Amino acid sequence: MEIRTDLFLGDSKEVLKKLPDNSVDLIATSPPYADQRKGTYGGIHPDKYVEWFLPISEQLFRVLKPTGTFILNIKEKVVDGERSIYVMELIIAMRKQGWLWTEEFIWHKKNSFPGKWPNRFRDSWERLLQFNKSKNFNMYQDEVKVPIGDWAKGRLKNLSETDKIRDNAKNGSGFGKNVSNWLGKETVFPTNVLHLATECNNKNHSAAFPEELPEWFIKLFTKQEDTVLDPFVGSGTTLFVSKRMRRHSIGIDITPEYYEMIKSQINPVELYLLEPKVKYGEAKPKRRYAIR
């Protein structure tokens, strides 16, 4: 089957209305953070962020399949010496909209360089919030297994009697483990912390995420020929990775420069014009392309 990649220029709030209900398997995106990057795009005040985002998440809810997943990369910044709380407010508002907040992954930016401020250290992680429409979402856990690691060599060499039975935690938490279950295993399930380097400004976009980020979630939540959506696609990372992994994908961005950049990189084939006479920068979908 031919893999489709559709690209739209415009405001996601409007463009998303063109997409059919229950048609997307995974939404993976990094929207503009509150009050950042005013010089390029965004610059939404933290107090207005929820109000700005909700019409978009309403459309995302409509287009996501009941078995699908929404991964939202976001992080509240420091305002006047305090962490702002708009992300928390957004989670609460999205739950009221019908979303389930099912999980939170952490993106540990492992290549952050050192830094110090009078009252804090380098912020070296971001949230990857997982939302779903139902608890029965598709998840292919075996696809993201990791090598068991060197610790296993020593730890599994001489097993005690307690290592061979389920040993319940002493603190009464109900957690327990049977260490002997790891014998002979080469791979294990990962944790919910992703240790990934940040993208090093080689994509002509000031906030591109590393390819491994969408790649990990595409493996975990989709199979080949499923559809991935990024409503704030920027330099197109999600589209390039989806195409390489044989997933259909849809990207939307409001900035003509990024839209043109993606087009020039993937040699798109124009499908049809949605609004041929609209000028760049207007908050309406302009063109729709298939990238081959």
Ligand SMILES: C[S@@+](CC[C@H](N)C(=O)[O-])C[C@H]1O[C@@H](n2cnc3c(N)ncnc32)[C@H](O)[C@@H]1O
């Ligand atoms: C953090 S960047 C995304 C970076 C992307 N993940 C990448 O790898 O390059 C956010 C993007 O959202 C776009 N954007 C901002 N407001 C938008 C809106 N209302 N609709 C669509 N795109 C928007 C910006 O132009 C910007 O490229």
